[in-house]
Amino acid sequence: MSADRLLSMLLLLQTRGRMSARRLADELGVSVRTAYRDLDRLQAAGVPLYAEHGRAGGYQLLDGYRTRLTGLSEGEARVLFLAGLPAPAADLGLAAEVTAARVKLLAALPVALREEATRTDAVFHLDAPGWYREVEVTPHLPLLVDSLFGRRAVDVRYRRWREPQEVNRRLRPYGLVLKSGTWYLVAAAQGRTATYRVTQVLDAVLSDERFDRPEGFVLSEYWSSYLDDFHARRYTGTATIRLSPRGHERLAANVPPEVVRSFDSTATAVDGDDWIEAVIPIESVEHACGELLRLGVDVEVVAPLELRQMMADTVRVLARAYGLG
Structure with missing residues (x-):
């Protein structure tokens, strides 16, 4: 008999509610027979545990029973x-x-x-912000935490990128996410769930309105879906480029990971050369030009023609600036 396993079983029942012996066995990596034996031992030790039979049945702790870490507020x-x-x-x-x-x-x-x-x-030490970035100031973050724990709506004045830039919103917060040193609030407003950058919250006041998170809402699943949608909207086109071996080595240090993955998955060798040609996603011609210029002579844009022309024009301007044109 494992005391650790009995404690794990007790904590599973406490955190998840009713569970069948089969589910408990799967979670703990034991046989169903062992799970039944452990359940009997918990009952014998005085744990208020009861069973409900049927398709939706299982084992459950008596309502209100909790194990506690003494002294924790x-x-x-x-x-x-x-x-x-x-x-x-x-x-x-x-x-x-x-x-x-x-x-x-x-x-x-x-x-x-x-x-x-x-x-x-x-x-071990966690330093969340990325390199070359100032730590963001988030004076309203503690109030948003109070809103989350208290399930109280919050009235905010928010600055966004499109006009009108400053808007007033009543938010019903569902969760907070820390992404690369930046805090984001996931909240319901105006009939939909959206994501708000906490540094863009200019003012925040707790309201008297109480709310409940939707049943089945999982913050991690929402965030994963949000990122997928963000990347899908972020890239509006594609470009075909060629990289030298050195350019291929430097690619990951100069472009986002999804661009690297696209390059590697579409890469083909250039005939008679050691360069590699591939297709990458781009946000815009202007943005792609700025990113690819970091690779210098180790990159050549094949298409689209507009991007190739912009790269050439930029190089000519640089040459003249340095007295070479």
């Missing part, structure tokens, strides 16, 4: 998953809770595990 419990992310937690206004939760968790661990946790903390 509600705010500290919220930030357990942020315990290794001190900078994002500070952005959210939860730095003090993270510190307190870490201290209590370490104190609750056996000495050997406490030493291992301390060693792990000493050798």
Whole structure:
């Protein structure tokens, strides 16, 4: 019998609710017979566990039963998953809770595990923002966190890229996402779910309106779908380019990963040469020109003609600027 497995089974039932013995066995990597035996042991140990029979049946903890980490406050419990992310937690206004939760968790661990946790903390560090970028200031982020946890709508003044640039919105937040050092709010407004960059929130005030997230909404699934749609809208055309071996090596350092993947998946050798020709997605002719010029003499644009001409015109202007034209 594994005490760790019994604890895992108890936590599964606590977090997921009713589960069949088959599902528990699959989650824990044991046989169904072992799962039934462990369930009997939990009941014998005094855990208020009962079974419901039928197609939708399973095992369930008595309503209200919870295992608790003694001493953790509600705010500290919220930030357990942020315990290794001190900078994002500070952005959210939860730095003090993270510190307190870490201290209590370490104190609750056996000495050997406490030493291992301390060693792990000493050798891992998350620095979310990308290189060459200023850390974004997000003064309204803690209020948005309050809105999320309290399920209260928030009235914001938001700056967007199209006219009118400043708009007023009542948002019903569903979640926050940290992407490459930038915070995004996923919220419902005007009958649809949308994504808002938190740095573009100019003012925010909690409202008295209460709301519930839609049943079945999963933040990670929404974000994945949003990214797919973003990339589909981002690229409006394609270009055929040729790269020297050195240009191919440098490509990943100068263009987004999806451009590299497209190049590699369509690459063909150029006859009589060691260059490679492939098709890549582009946002616009102007944007592609700027990106591809970073590769210098290691890239040649084959098509479209408009991009090829813009590359040539830019090179001629540069040559004249340096007294070579």
